[in-house]
Amino acid sequence: MIKLTGVTKLYKHFAAVSDLNLEVRQGEILGIIGHNGAGKSTTLKMMVGLVAPTAGSVEILGRDMSRDSTNVKRQIGYLPEESPLYENMTVEEYLLFFSELYGMPKKAAKARIDELLGSLKLKDQKKLTGELSKGMKRKVAIARCLLHDPSLLILDEPNSGLDPLTSFFIIDYLKQLRGQGKTIVLSAHNLFHIEYICDRVAIMKDGRLLVCDNMEAIRRSLGIREYQVIFKADQSLDYEQHEGNYVFKTADISEIAGLLHNISDNNWALVDLSVRQSALEDIYVKLMTN
Numbered sequence: 392m393i394k395l396t397g398v399t400k401l402y403k404h405f406a407a408v409s410d411l412n413l414e415v416r417q418g419e420i421l422g423i424i425g426h427n428g429a430g431k432s433t434t435l436k437m438m439v440g441l442v443a444p445t446a447g448s449v450e451i452l453g454r455d456m457s458r459d460s461t462n463v464k465r466q467i468g469y470l471p472e473e474s475p476l477y478e479n480m481t482v483e484e485y486l487l488f489f490s491e492l493y494g495m496p497k498k499a500a501k502a503r504i505d506e507l508l509g510s511l512k513l514k515d516q517k518k519l520t521g522e523l524s525k526g527m528k529r530k531v532a533i534a535r536c537l538l539h540d541p542s543l544l545i546l547d548e549p550n551s552g553l554d555p556l557t558s559f560f561i562i563d564y565l566k567q568l569r570g571q572g573k574t575i576v577l578s579a580h581n582l583f584h585i586e587y588i589c590d591r592v593a594i595m596k597d598g599r600l601l602v603c604d605n606m607e608a609i610r611r612s613l614g615i616r617e618y619q620v621i622f623k624a625d626q627s628l629d630y631e632q633h634e635g636n637y638v639f640k641t642a643d644i645s646e647i648a649g650l651l652h653n654i655s656d657n658n659w660a661l662v663d664l665s666v667r668q669s670a671l672e673d674i675y676v677k678l679m680t681n
């Protein structure tokens with residue numbers, strides 16, 4: 392679906408991305424991880440045609456983005472890392488405004504907006520976007536990039552800066568979208584999210600691709616590691632307790648996901664979700680020495 396061949400992006404003499412070869416397959420979720428400044432955002436911007444590569448080619452759905460991007464862009468929903476909203480518009484006005492830009496008839500746009508806000512659990516259609524919490528704003532930005540029902544989503548840190556439960560909601564939502572047949576490329580820092588939803592992972596460092604492999608291979612090379620959830624509940628539960636919180640540790644990602652759904656459904660408070668082990672450096676070292 393996406394093919395980057397020998398892609399380099401220079402800013403003056405500095406290579407933000409160097410000789411990148413990467414493919415994204417139809418229907419998969421590909422995660423791009425790497426430290427700050429690794430070149431993730433630049434790569435995503437080149438995929439959507441916002442930044443032109445200095446060398447190499449970007450093809451989407453078989454079309455070269457440097458020559459023939461207009462029709463392809465209709466198939467793409469792009470969420471930038473920072474996505475400020477028009478703060479004096481209500482959520483509904485804001486989304487209607489963008490649906491007009493996409494050329495959608497008003498009735499169809501309204502139905503689509505209701506559907507998206509329902510599935511994103513956003514009830515505040517009439518609120519000014521400037522009055523929303525950070526997580527709600529991010530959901531509105533996600534709704535905006537889904538308005539025209541694109542088949543390809545390119546999302547730059549969709550859940551950066553959000554609380555763990557809202558982050559998980561968004562990640563879970565992306566998993567559902569993949570289930571509906573969408574292809575998704577996202578950059579992320581949180582390893583739990585990556586492990587939970589990605590089919591393949593690309594790891595970048597200093598503008599270069601270190602490795603791109605399926606999640607299973609990445610898991611094997613990482614070895615067993617443990618996730619830890621700390622939460623508060625208003626009822627007595629059969630979990631380890633520490634300083635008034637419940638603590639649950641496991642290496643099984645599906646158990647963590649199940650507990651997060653429980654916490655969300657019961658309105659308990661998620662205090663912390665962390666991975667014990669695995670700073671990204673450890674992953675690089677492990678992957679490079681295997």
Ligand SMILES: Nc1ncnc2c1ncn2[C@@H]1O[C@H](COP(=O)(O)OP(=O)(O)OP(=O)(O)O)[C@@H](O)[C@H]1O
Pocket residue numbers: 402406407425426427428429430431432433434472
């Ligand atoms: N417009 C620009 N002009 C000059 N340098 C830039 C520009 N955009 C990005 N860079 C540089 O290119 C490198 C890669 O930046 P990029 O934003 O792609 O990294 P990133 O992996 O997305 O980082 P982060 O995780 O912090 O978002 C950085 O060193 C950055 O300073």
